[in-house]
Amino acid sequence: MIDLFDASVVVLILTIFLCLYRVGRGPGVENRLIAVNTIGTKTIILLILIGLIYGRPIFLDIAIVYAMINFIATIAVARYLKEGCV
Amino acid sequence: MMNTLASIFVVIGLFFMVVGALGLIRLPDFYTRVHASGKCDTMGEGMMLLGFILYEGTSLIAVKMFLLVLFIFITSPTAVHAIMNVAHTCGTEPWKIGDERR
Amino acid sequence: MRENVVIRTISRISVPFIQVFALYVIVHGAVGAGGGFQGGVAFAASFILMFIAFGLSGVEKRLGKKWLMVYSIIGIAIYAGIGFLCLAAGGNYLEYGAIESAVGVAHLHGYLIDAVEMGIGITVMAVMVSIISDVMDRDGESP
Amino acid sequence: MSQYIVTFAVLIFFWYILSGYLEPFYIGAGIICCAIVTLISTDLLFLSNETSVLRSVGTFIRFIGYLPRLILAIIIANFDVAYRVLHPRMPIDPGIITVDTPFKNDILRTAFANALTLTPGTVTVEVVGGRYTVHALVREAAEESLLREKDMQKSLAHVFGEGEE
Numbered sequence: 001m002i003d004l005f006d007a008s009v010v011v012l013i014l015t016i017f018l019c020l021y022r023v024g025r026g027p028g029v030e031n032r033l034i035a036v037n038t039i040g041t042k043t044i045i046l047l048i049l050i051g052l053i054y055g056r057p058i059f060l061d062i063a064i065v066y067a068m069i070n071f072i073a074t075i076a077v078a079r080y081l082k083e084g085c086v
Numbered sequence: 087m088m089n090t091l092a093s094i095f096v097v098i099g100l101f102f103m104v105v106g107a108l109g110l111i112r113l114p115d116f117y118t119r120v121h122a123s124g125k126c127d128t129m130g131e132g133m134m135l136l137g138f139i140l141y142e143g144t145s146l147i148a149v150k151m152f153l154l155v156l157f158i159f160i161t162s163p164t165a166v167h168a169i170m171n172v173a174h175t176c177g178t179e180p181w182k183i184g185d186e187r188r
Numbered sequence: 189m190r191e192n193v194v195i196r197t198i199s200r201i202s203v204p205f206i207q208v209f210a211l212y213v214i215v216h217g218a219v220g221a222g223g224g225f226q227g228g229v230a231f232a233a234s235f236i237l238m239f240i241a242f243g244l245s246g247v248e249k250r251l252g253k254k255w256l257m258v259y260s261i262i263g264i265a266i267y268a269g270i271g272f273l274c275l276a277a278g279g280n281y282l283e284y285g286a287i288e289s290a291v292g293v294a295h296l297h298g299y300l301i302d303a304v305e306m307g308i309g310i311t312v313m314a315v316m317v318s319i320i321s322d323v324m325d326r327d328g329e330s331p
Numbered sequence: 332m333s334q335y336i337v338t339f340a341v342l343i344f345f346w347y348i349l350s351g352y353l354e355p356f357y358i359g360a361g362i363i364c365c366a367i368v369t370l371i372s373t374d375l376l377f378l379s380n381e382t383s384v385l386r387s388v389g390t391f392i393r394f395i396g397y398l399p400r401l402i403l404a405i406i407i408a409n410f411d412v413a414y415r416v417l418h419p420r421m422p423i424d425p426g427i428i429t430v431d432t433p434f435k436n437d438i439l440r441t442a443f444a445n446a447l448t449l450t451p452g453t454v455t456v457e458v459v460g461g462r463y464t465v466h467a468l469v470r471e472a473a474e475e476s477l478l479r480e481k482d483m484q485k486s487l488a489h490v491f492g493e494g495e496e
Contacts, residue, residue, distance in 0.1 A: 001092070008100050015107035030176075031119065034120055034169055035110060035123075044154075045134055060154075067154060067157060067161070075168050078171070081176070
């Protein structure tokens, strides 16, 4: 089971690089925003996987905080783009 | 038995995460990319977390993970909708068959 | 985005749970991840969500903008007060062991750490919210 | 008043799941923190002052009964999207369509928007009143499925206790 977790960490990091291509190339702000949001969701899973591999459940709390901040940041940036101010 | 089930869920979730990232690269314009990223990522995340819950067994950590699944299934479509709404308001034209990729 | 029904409703539903989670992070600073600063920032983040969903007036009615300075002073007073109590009990600044041996209660140490974390959390929350509300105030005039 | 009690109970349950400690210090801190949050944000959780608690609980139970069908629809929609992304020629024909619904309740509108985003090859772009602007990955199939999905609208309306005209 731990082997599977190790393998999934590697696969997830590779997919994050795929998303980084979209962040770098764009075009436009919306494409970058959706790519960053996707990277955020993959990071949540990565944090939980690290917690499971090393047997430290504290990482779950950090993952929850990350999910929260990811949501709030996406909404805030969207509002900034729409109305020109936060 | 439980571990086999858990690994099946984790592999399915991993598949959907990869499909989400591939869709982000392959699809021709912003609106269609949102489909891949919004649907497949939410689903993949949920599946992987379900696998972790089965691996963890009955404990408070599993319940916490279940709460995280609920939170993601509520907020992820909302974030996608917010981005989509912004693009629509700013006047991004959707891609049609025959247009070039953007 | 006050006119957008989806974002407004989801913000409404998730704000109370985010606030309870932030307070959990503050209180469990001694035994889990996080502590005063992280919890305070998460609490302030919930207010950002409220600003986005309801505008400035909704939050200021709820929290009371005049009281924000008072909150931050209370937090600093808790932090500094415990520090000086340690000095008065004959130890260094924030040396909890001094109070513990002076009073003679066994597990006072952990509770004192939690109290200091709460002071930090209250201060961080109040200062962050006042910064956000100043940034979001379009006219830039202070009340 | 009963709204405050229900909010406090839900929050204290949430606190126990998060914390897991049953020592008096953490329970006491939990009670104080949940009381503060209840005072600040009860009116956020319940949409209006008239919403009766019993009706909310009934809605919640009916919604749980509705979940399995939603999850099945989500899985089917995801395999569809995965097939279209992985197919070498990418058989997509995107377009924007509009759907009219008779919904009036805020939560009902939100639930339908998020269900549309997650299920049948569509993403909600804009909600104005009861009119949904939707971007579909395959326009014709989505129009067809949205016509068929009238029963999704009906079951959601049934869940939230709003009669369909």
